[in-house]
Amino acid sequence: KAGVTQTPRYLIKTRGQQVTLSCSPISGHRSVSWYQQTPGQGLQFLFEYFSETQRNKGNFPGRFSGRQFSNSRSEMNVSTLELGDSALYLCASSLGIAGTETQYFGPGTRLLVL
Amino acid sequence: QQQVKQSPQSLIVQKGGISIINCAYENTAFDYFPWYQQFPGKGPALLIAIRPDVSEKKEGRFTISFNKSAKQFSLHIMDSQPGDSATYFCAASASTGTASKLTFGTGTRLQVTL
Numbered sequence A: 001k002a003g004v005t006q007t008p009r010y011l012i013k014t015r016g017q018q019v020t021l022s023c024s025p026i027s028g029h030r031s032v033s034w035y036q037q038t039p040g041q042g043l044q045f046l047f048e049y050f051s052e053t054q055r056n057k058g059n060f061p062g063r064f065s066g067r068q069f070s071n072s073r074s075e076m077n078v079s080t081l082e083l084g085d086s087a088l089y090l091c092a093s094s095l096g097i098a099g100t101e102t103q104y105f106g107p108g109t110r111l112l113v114l
Numbered sequence B: 001q002q003q004v005k006q007s008p009q010s011l012i013v014q015k016g017g018i019s020i021i022n023c024a025y026e027n028t029a030f031d032y033f034p035w036y037q038q039f040p041g042k043g044p045a046l047l048i049a050i051r052p053d054v055s056e057k058k059e060g061r062f063t064i065s066f067n068k069s070a071k072q073f074s075l076h077i078m079d080s081q082p083g084d085s086a087t088y089f090c091a092a093s094a095s096t097g098t099a100s101k102l103t104f105g106t107g108t109r110l111q112v113t114l
Helices: none
Strands: A005-007 A010-013 A019-024 A031-038 A042-050 A053-057 A064-068 A074-078 A087-094 A109-113 B004-007 B010-014 B019-025 B033-038 B045-050 B056-059 B062-067 B072-077 B086-092 B108-113
Touching (some): A005 A087, A031 A074, A042 A064, B004 B086, B033 B062
Antiparallel strands (some): A019 A074, A031 A042, A031 A087, A042 A053, B004 B019, B062 B072, B086 B108
């Protein structure tokens, strides 16, 4: 079985731009969670989607949004980028909702905001 | 109450030694405690996980010890090898509610020397 894939792997943007990151979960997994990883804040939960519905959300501003498609693939969007948004964005998938099932992580998308 | 506190921040162990990483939590709703291993440039990978109905779980050289009354859990790596050099994250989640997402500790950078 293929693992969680994320595209693109690297991205450079400038302040004020917006960005869309993509995540393809493991086949059969219905839950996709997104995390932001930075040296200062560690791994922070952004949101979780299950069956195309956002079921949980972390403490991030509304500039961070996401969606999930019927095939469980998920996208995350960040609008009006700020320097502090530079981070590794990780996607994790699980069979059931997060908290009840093991989450498997992708390699991440490294975003640099200049 | 959602925090998971992890120590030490970094750890140097000789080959063949025992590596011990500790975590503590506050939220009594947490009922799933995984440990993740992350190598540079990779996403976190599940190492071992425990639920509070058992006090210890062993998989190969890796053991989780769990103390429900103290709200603490720890990872022991026996016969540590240079290939174990990585960053280790403890995490916790609840089966339901807003805590049904992985809350991560701050990470421990382990270096195993020859």
